[in-house]
Amino acid sequence: MKKISTAILLTAIFLAGCVVPGQETPVKPATSPKIANNDFFPLGWFTSLSKDEIGGLKDVGANFAITYVLSGRLKKELLSDVLDEAERKNIKVLLDVTSDWKWFDDDMPIPNDPIGNWNWSLDHAYSKRASHHGGWNDELNTHGFIMPEAGYPAMNVQDHDMIEQWVYIPSKNDVKELMIEFYASKGGPSFSWNHRVYWGEDLIKRGNTKEKETINPFRAGDLPKERDKWIKLTFRANDINLDATLVRGVNFINYGSQVYWDLMTRRTGKERIQERVNYLKGKKALFGWYLCDEPELRNIDPPRLKEIYDQIKEVDQEHIVTPVFQDWKVMEQYKDSCDIFFLDCYPVTVKSRSMDWMTQWVVEGARVAAKYKKPFVFVPQGFGDAPEYPLWTMPTKHELRWMTWTPIILGARGICYWAYYKASKEVIEESGKLFKEVGQYKDFLTKGTPVTGLSSSITSDSDFDGNPDLMYSAYDLAGKRLLMVSNGTSRAFNKVRLVGPGYEKDFDLEPYGVKIIMENLEDNR
Known part of the structure; x- marks a missing residue:
């Protein structure tokens, strides 16, 4: 033990x-x-x-x-x-220690500048109602967005975080590569797309010769073999230099026939x-x-x-x-x-x-x-x-x-x-x-003895939810009783009576009113 x-x-x-x-x-x-x-x-x-x-x-x-x-x-x-x-x-x-977080779902962050041909689809969805995809080009398909500084929400990524992305590949489509690239900064105003991960063949050529410290895309694995079902793609933020960054944009890229993309989630790593x-x-x-x-x-x-x-x-x-x-x-x-x-x-x-x-x-x-x-x-x-x-x-x-x-x-x-x-x-x-x-x-609530056997003259359940309109409880401690009563309706109660073994109390209650009564037990004997 x-x-x-x-x-x-x-x-x-x-x-x-x-x-x-x-x-x-x-x-x-x-x-x-x-x-x-x-x-x-x-x-x-x-x-x-x-x-x-x-x-x-x-x-x-x-x-x-x-x-x-x-x-x-x-x-x-x-x-x-x-x-x-x-x-x-x-x-x-009570201190939060984890930061699992879904970035966006069924809505792009607002405001944003779209990239490519972003389409929502109700035919396939892993989370909520819709997934998204680019155009129907048989070769390179790109869709994404960049958020301005005022855009919400941006994604913060920390050391050891994991990124999960759900994707659906139709069986009739000939897909050869999937890639995700992030528009991010490790501090300050300088953002770049030098944060890329891919699965499958190395056919998608990205990057700009003007970008400093261009980083080769990280190959996270083979293209998923499963078709006509949602598959989770996972990679470590550190593998694409995305750790300790602020992300304000993303591109979803596939080479070959179209695929459907859905929920992206940041997971806090065990080490962190x-x-x-x-x-x-x-x-x-x-x-x-x-x-x-x-x-x-x-x-x-x-x-x-x-x-x-x-x-x-x-x-x-x-x-x-x-x-x-x-x-x-x-x-x-x-x-x-x-x-x-x-x-x-x-x-x-x-x-x-x-x-x-x-x-x-x-x-x-x-x-x-x-x-x-x-x-x-x-x-x-x-x-x-x-x-x-x-x-x-x-x-x-x-x-x-x-x-x-x-x-x-x-x-x-x-x-x-x-x-x-x-x-x-x-x-x-x-x-x-x-x-x-x-x-x-506090002492009554944490140390008092709950009073049983109480009943009320108000027994109605006006909204038929199985809970009565009048709620009450009482605690005894050191020769005193704390009685607490709540009116759970928008109408007033007049001449409410609470009774119990050797106990009787009358009072009025306003709409959504609360009555707190403290008295000596001897006063009710």
């Missing part, structure tokens, strides 16, 4: 029991040899891991941060400095992952390793995520490892790749401010976590009204409070808003008030 470290025992979160209305018994607490019942209750934000943002978290009373995927591209020495700052501010950090983990694992502010944001949307399947999880655990058994999920329905598929289940949900959109569907998201996520005896932390919406996120609008203070307390009532044992660098000043300030409010009840 491996030794369980003090770090895990101090930083892992205990998922205490919570009463889900309509159930006779509360959700069972999550227990595990690696999880201890302790008093750490994460309250924080996603950040870009800058010292200024760490300081901002401290100013609003946060104790926790999750770094977003792009910080995995920073030099480990810079991450070390920020973790030192987090230690000074008493902030625990383990080098970073070994360098940073001794930092006191380190809560654990953040695998990925929403792997189900980023072409990171369960086997790949488990591969990264195992690579980290090979060199660090002292810290938790976990991703954040967008959909509770996939959590079970990834159960072997996470020590804690994190789940996000963003219900406040420009078209609708109805938040009641979030209830099912949280209930089902908590049930999956309890089934596998793992803690559950919720990621509420803290952003909106940003050009790159046109579908969402900034939540109000009232909505933010509901999105914070409702998951806690339903079993979440931590809150981490997305995202600090996209939130308004007003929302960030309001999060500080909520951190203070939740924090004063």
Whole structure:
């Protein structure tokens, strides 16, 4: 048996029991040899891991941060400095260490300057709806693009990264060579196409005599023999001098009849992952390793995520490892790749401010976590009204409070808003008030005894999603009771009554309202 470290025992979160209305018994607490019942209750934000943002978290009373995927591209020495700052501010950090990322899919980066004859095809697709191809020339076919400096997103590539490209070769076509070339820079304004990889015969002649340090294309292997199916082409970035570069353009080239190209993905190499983990694992502010944001949307399947999880655990058994999920329905598929289940949900959109569907998201996520005896932390919406996120609008203070307390009532044992660098000043300030409010009840949430046998006068399920309109839970500790109630609808409830063994309470609830009541148990006897 491996030794369980003090770090895990101090930083892992205990998922205490919570009463889900309509159930006779509360959700069972999550227990595990690696999880201890302790008093750490994460309250924080996603950040870009800058010292200024760490300081901002401290100013609003946060104790926790999750770094977003792009910080995995920073030099480990810079991450070390920020973790030192987090230690000074008493902030625990879930640090992203990998950067698997799909570059583009069904849409070219915008804006761009097309090269050749770019066509989308709905006849064949590996990912989503469409693949792309060039013209129908029987010899050389080229299509691609170059992005201007303002183009988004460019692709950052680091040492030891792997590049994966999916291609489909029809059986009727006579293809002799495939090539990909990248328009990249190793720093500064100078970009070139001197980053080429090919498969098959050496028939495609590229390069410019005016280019300095022209590099011969790297032959990654034979042309794939499979036909009429999607094949994954893989190569090391270092093999074509693409490591430590910023990529702003790409050309897809084939010699002979046409082929179909689809998803391109950058994978973080094992060497880079383990080098970073070994360098940073001794930092006191380190809560654990953040695998990925929403792997189900980023072409990171369960086997790949488990591969990264195992690579980290090979060199660090002292810290938790976990991703954040967008959909509770996939959590079970990834159960072997996470020590804690994190789940996000963003219900406040420009078209609708109805938040009641979030209830099912949280209930089902908590049930999956309890089934596998793992803690559950919720990621509420803290952003909106940003050009790159046109579908969402900034939540109000009232909505933010509901999105914070409702998951806690339903079993979440931590809150981490997305995202600090996209939130308004007003929302960030309001999060500080909520951190203070939740924090004063931390002992009840982490050490209290769940109260069973409660029932409510409101038993309706107005949207027929299997979750009642009224949600509540209670905890007893040291002769006091913490009662938490949430209205999951857009209508008000008058004269709500909660009753239980030796307990009775009446109150009103506004639409999407939350009621937090603390009282002495003797007052209800």
